[in-house]
Amino acid sequence: MACSKNQLQKIHRYMDEEMNDEEQKMLEEHVSDCGDCAAHLKEMRQTVAIVQSTSHFKAPDDITQNVMNQLPKQPPAKKGKVWLQKHPFMMTAATFFLVFIISLASGFSPDANQIAVQGEGQFYVDESNGVVIVPEGEAIYGDIRIENGDLNVEGEVHGDVTLVNGEHIQASAGGVTGEIEEINAFYERIWHHTKIFISDVFSLSSDTTEQTDLSIWF
Amino acid sequence: MDTVVKRIIANIKKGDQEAFAELMDLYKDQVYHIVYRMLGNVHEAQDVTQEAFLRAYMNIDTYDEKRKFSTWLFRIATNLAIDRIRKKKPDFHLEDNVPGTADLDYHSQFSNEDPLPEDQLLQLEMQEWVQAEIMKLPPKYRAAIILKYLEDLSLKEIGDILNLPVATVKTRIHRGREALRKSLGE
Numbered sequence: 022m023a024c025s026k027n028q029l030q031k032i033h034r035y036m037d038e039e040m041n042d043e044e045q046k047m048l049e050e051h052v053s054d055c056g057d058c059a060a061h062l063k064e065m066r067q068t069v070a071i072v073q074s075t076s077h078f079k080a081p082d083d084i085t086q087n088v089m090n091q092l093p094k095q096p097p098a099k100k101g102k103v104w105l106q107k108h109p110f111m112m113t114a115a116t117f118f119l120v121f122i123i124s125l126a127s128g129f130s131p132d133a134n135q136i137a138v139q140g141e142g143q144f145y146v147d148e149s150n151g152v153v154i155v156p157e158g159e160a161i162y163g164d165i166r167i168e169n170g171d172l173n174v175e176g177e178v179h180g181d182v183t184l185v186n187g188e189h190i191q192a193s194a195g196g197v198t199g200e201i202e203e204i205n206a207f208y209e210r211i212w213h214h215t216k217i218f219i220s221d222v223f224s225l226s227s228d229t230t231e232q233t234d235l236s237i238w239f
Numbered sequence: 240m241d242t243v244v245k246r247i248i249a250n251i252k253k254g255d256q257e258a259f260a261e262l263m264d265l266y267k268d269q270v271y272h273i274v275y276r277m278l279g280n281v282h283e284a285q286d287v288t289q290e291a292f293l294r295a296y297m298n299i300d301t302y303d304e305k306r307k308f309s310t311w312l313f314r315i316a317t318n319l320a321i322d323r324i325r326k327k328k329p330d331f332h333l334e335d336n337v338p339g340t341a342d343l344d345y346h347s348q349f350s351n352e353d354p355l356p357e358d359q360l361l362q363l364e365m366q367e368w369v370q371a372e373i374m375k376l377p378p379k380y381r382a383a384i385i386l387k388y389l390e391d392l393s394l395k396e397i398g399d400i401l402n403l404p405v406a407t408v409k410t411r412i413h414r415g416r417e418a419l420r421k422s423l424g425e
Binding site for chain 2: 033036037061064065067068069071072073074075076077078079080081084085087088089091092093
């Protein structure tokens with residue numbers, strides 16, 4: 022056994038060929054004086070020599086053929102493509118979903134800070150403050166939808182109000198007879214789009230069933 | 240990396256299965272040798288080698304061509320071998336009695352048709368002895384020692400294969416070397 026832990030560490034570094042010339046010389050000098058360390062180093066070298074003396078084995082001859090027989094018929098790179106070819110429904114669903122996402126994304130267009138108003142009536146848009154104002158004495162009949170702006174009703178709105186990325190500032194005299202819906206957070210917006218989308222699909226399909234029912238009755 | 244291996248891998252990625260046989264012929268002996276030394280059993284070594292190549296084929300798209308192919312392949316192989324060691328029942332030794340027999344040890348399980356010449360027998364015993372000592376090492380030291388002294392890989396490459404920092408590889412080699420020194424010196 023080496024004479025100290027420190028020397029043992031040095032012997033390992035010597036074995037790993039990590040010493041510079043000076044360190045190497047110092048260790049060699051120490052080993053020539055210290056019997057314990059000399060024995061330890063000798064044993065270590067012998068150990069490595071014994072381990073390295075073991076012969077290399079060759080793999081069994083049939084190993085390549087065994088593996089080649091187990092390879093899948095389809096090249097692995099095309100796995101995904103083949104899977105979709107086998108499942109056309111998933112392909113349709115994936116495409117459909119993609120279109121849906123794109124239409125959603127178009128809602129978040131780059132000119133996102135532009136105020137957009139949908140509705141009919143007398144109002145004016147204060148672009149610098151980002152406010153849509155329905156002035157006092159004016160009344161809007163119908164629904165109104167504002168994107169990227171606040172709404173200040175000083176007059177009257179007879180219909181529903183939808184605010185995307187905006188707030189409703191309630192003025193004392195003004196009033197909204199319908200519902201006010203504020204959609205601000207990103208996920209809320211997605212939910213809102215989904216809701217509209219689903220209600221569209223369902224009203225469409227219920228229309229069709231009604232028609233079908235009628236044709237049966239008459 | 241040499242261009243031959245690059246060309247073969249490009250062909251495999253294009254879907255040329257036959258090219259995989261070329262790749263296997265280049266690396267099968269090394270992979271087999273590493274896993275045999277780790278497992279100490281020819282049947283398991285063959286099994287794990289085949290499994291390693293199958294996985295390499297299935298995942299060839301994840302191989303990064305900027306890195307050395309052998310490092311990637313040996314990593315798959317050593318991981319499989321280490322998994323196998325962990326799942327394995329406790330090791331048995333050739334000197335242990337075969338279960339259900341009175342005094343039959345595992346040596347008698349091997350056929351002994353042609354007696355080997357003396358020097359070959361000595362050589363074989365020496366090999367068995369060294370392998371038995373390697374098998375006594377904990378798997379994590381075993382892998383480091385095999386890659387360092389039997390495959391002659393650099394500490395950096397061993398670190399890449401075992402997914403360890405070089406300092407940890409060094410420690411494992413030191414401890415493994417120390418353990419072998421003690422057991423071989425007995």
